[in-house]
Amino acid sequence: MLNGSGAIGAKAKAMYGKRISEAQYEELARKKSVAEIAQTLKSESSYKETLKDIHENAIHRGQLEFLLRQDLYARMDRLMRYANDKQKYYYLIMLKQIEIDQILSCIRTLISQDFTRSIANVPVYFKRYTKLHVDAVMQSRSYEELMHALRGSNYETILRSFQTDDMNTFDYTACECALQQYYIDLIMRSIDRQCKRKQRKLLKQIWATKIELDNITKIYRYKKFFHADEQIIQNALITCDGTMPKQMLDKMIKVSDAKELLNLLANSPYHLHMDEKEYVYIEYYTDMIKYHLAKRHMHYTNASAIVYTAYMILAQREIDNIVHIVEGVRYGVAPEEIMSMVIMETKR
Numbered sequence: 001m002l003n004g005s006g007a008i009g010a011k012a013k014a015m016y017g018k019r020i021s022e023a024q025y026e027e028l029a030r031k032k033s034v035a036e037i038a039q040t041l042k043s044e045s046s047y048k049e050t051l052k053d054i055h056e057n058a059i060h061r062g063q064l065e066f067l068l069r070q071d072l073y074a075r076m077d078r079l080m081r082y083a084n085d086k087q088k089y090y091y092l093i094m095l096k097q098i099e100i101d102q103i104l105s106c107i108r109t110l111i112s113q114d115f116t117r118s119i120a121n122v123p124v125y126f127k128r129y130t131k132l133h134v135d136a137v138m139q140s141r142s143y144e145e146l147m148h149a150l151r152g153s154n155y156e157t158i159l160r161s162f163q164t165d166d167m168n169t170f171d172y173t174a175c176e177c178a179l180q181q182y183y184i185d186l187i188m189r190s191i192d193r194q195c196k197r198k199q200r201k202l203l204k205q206i207w208a209t210k211i212e213l214d215n216i217t218k219i220y221r222y223k224k225f226f227h228a229d230e231q232i233i234q235n236a237l238i239t240c241d242g243t244m245p246k247q248m249l250d251k252m253i254k255v256s257d258a259k260e261l262l263n264l265l266a267n268s269p270y271h272l273h274m275d276e277k278e279y280v281y282i283e284y285y286t287d288m289i290k291y292h293l294a295k296r297h298m299h300y301t302n303a304s305a306i307v308y309t310a311y312m313i314l315a316q317r318e319i320d321n322i323v324h325i326v327e328g329v330r331y332g333v334a335p336e337e338i339m340s341m342v343i344m345e346t347k348r
Helices: 004-016 022-029 034-044 061-080 085-094 096-112 124-129 134-138 143-149 154-160 172-194 197-226 230-236 246-254 258-266 276-300 304-330 335-339
Strands: none
Touching (some): 004 276, 034 061, 061 124, 061 304, 197 230, 197 246, 246 258, 276 304
């Protein structure tokens, strides 16, 4: 019988074995409506249990995406059950991202004053693991009510510094950055606390690479679309030691425009070669690197925390792929063009 550590890795790899194949993605891309995509996922994929009670002819894009993400939370829940108390610390810290997502969702609602969807976003499987008063957060109708729902938590301390009388002036970008920095710092401390040396190094590489690629995407967008100054860009980045020398990242922040940034990216450790016309797809290139790194660890690593982390990245990628296909089908994009942007394991 496998112990908790081995069981988590084995279960995650078994779940990964049920991933959507290239042929299934192609079938989805050829569908004509969200209803047809939902029906195919309901009958021919690992999402069938989550989607078993849907009326596919009545489902809309937002509902389908919500159910797919609920399925991801259910998978996290199944894996968490194999962890002993010592192992569970790292996995519970990873769930902080869901807490942050709920808080940010609430803040966006307060800014827009559209309260119609706030309750539906709460993950069902999440509540047993969190001390956050999720319902109180999502039912908040003012910033002060949100502060009350978060009272006594580190989130309250972070959000107090951004409080304003007028939500139209709320600095959402800075607040999001502060919450994500808090999350990454927690992750890194949990890795130091729980993991052995070799596992610690690999886990930190996974997280540092993710943050570094997200930072690169932010820098490029700020350069391309906003012509932002160096300080604004610096304030939007998450601090995390990655594979790229700090001097290289500093150069990227200081370049005069997006075109010059592309030249630096081509000569960076990631060797990102892009034509300036392909700027809109920068997330595709950075997500591709994250995907292949996670896939490599899924195939060649047995350490439970690494396999779990890699699986979560790959499972999230699969849902993002499906959402991308749904959007392409809704807007009548050719199947070949839709598939060109799907990140997957291919046999070709």
